Amino acid sequence: PRRKCLLCEKDAILCAGSRAHPLEQLQDRTGFLLYVAARELFAEYIGVQAYLALHKEVQATPKPGLVDRNNTGAHRDMDLRHFFVSANALRPFFASFAETGFLTRDNPPEDTFQKIRTIGLKAEQAMLDATHGVNTHKGAIFSLGLLCAAAGRLSPDNWSPEGLLGECAAMTKGILKKDMADLTLETAKTFGEKLYLEHGISGVRGQAEQGFPAVSQTGLPILKKTLSMGYCENDALCITLLHLIAATDDTNLIHRSNRQTQLEIQNRLASLLKENPYPHRNVIEALDKEFISRNLSPGGSADLLALTCLLHSLTNEEFV
Numbered sequence: 001p002r003r004k005c006l007l008c009e010k011d012a013i014l015c016a017g018s019r020a021h022p023l024e025q026l027q028d029r030t031g032f033l034l035y036v037a038a039r040e041l042f043a044e045y046i047g048v049q050a051y052l053a054l055h056k057e058v059q060a061t062p063k064p065g066l067v068d069r070n071n072t073g074a075h076r077d078m079d080l081r082h083f084f085v086s087a088n089a090l091r092p093f094f095a096s097f098a099e100t101g102f103l104t105r106d107n108p109p110e111d112t113f114q115k116i117r118t119i120g121l122k123a124e125q126a127m128l129d130a131t132h133g134v135n136t137h138k139g140a141i142f143s144l145g146l147l148c149a150a151a152g153r154l155s156p157d158n159w160s161p162e163g164l165l166g167e168c169a170a171m172t173k174g175i176l177k178k179d180m181a182d183l184t185l186e187t188a189k190t191f192g193e194k195l196y197l198e199h200g201i202s203g204v205r206g207q208a209e210q211g212f213p214a215v216s217q218t219g220l221p222i223l224k225k226t227l228s229m230g231y232c233e234n235d236a237l238c239i240t241l242l243h244l245i246a247a248t249d250d251t252n253l254i255h256r257s258n259r260q261t262q263l264e265i266q267n268r269l270a271s272l273l274k275e276n277p278y279p280h281r282n283v284i285e286a287l288d289k290e291f292i293s294r295n296l297s298p299g300g301s302a303d304l305l306a307l308t309c310l311l312h313s314l315t316n317e318e319f320v
Helices: 013-018 023-059 080-103 107-130 138-151 161-171 175-180 191-199 203-209 213-228 233-247 251-256 260-273 281-293 299-316
Strands: none
Touching: 023 080, 023 138, 023 233, 023 299, 080 107, 080 138, 107 138, 107 161, 107 299, 138 161, 138 203, 138 299, 161 213, 161 299, 175 191, 175 203, 191 203, 191 251, 203 213, 203 299, 213 233, 213 299, 233 260, 233 281, 233 299, 251 260, 251 299
């Protein structure tokens, strides 16, 4: 088919021959098309990094109680395939988070957050449709979607860990108070809400409001350190996961057991890592067997590991 004119539906050759449109209009239209293409490329790059972060997290092996390349951990309803199809379904949404951040970068941060929450609900439904109802990435949609939007709001020159996580904190400022306002144990609907009321554990909302301190103070420094020491990416991620479990109140662990068990696991790992910050694979495999036998799964720490992967990618690769 003949190429259409940039400004109307006629054949381009006819408009060009008759000089039907002023040069200034053609220049403006060309500039706009280039802007849209660059914006989409920018958002797609961020979305791909988030997609790859999900793959890196789930394929890191061994991971205590979690789905990996060795086994399905403490889960009976999901395996690697579920995570792969879920990541594929979520990939375009991560780009949408980033593009929304870009389009609202001149607006207040909370405006961006309100807009991406709507996208997040659609992403959750796409995940459930792809996995036939299995919740593989609900927590990751929130945290990675937030970081994608933060990256969209900022120029790549400002993609430092402090800049990106600070933007996450700015977008979610006040979310905990707003979401938990007027809640009582009688009206609380979710496990996370009850946990907040009973123990003051704020979960991923609290992490987001504070700029994900578990990632900035534990996840990213440990991942960088292990990689600099010569560990392969797989082993570095598995070691980083242990540090994240020890550094956070993993709500998934509590949900699958109780607060006392979660504290016991947290304290044990903290002692283990104090003695040896870089445990051998055999130690992690032994923990995996124990977690499986006790039906324990640190899913919240796994989400933070994926977030650490994404932050590491964005701040260690030059955007071209």
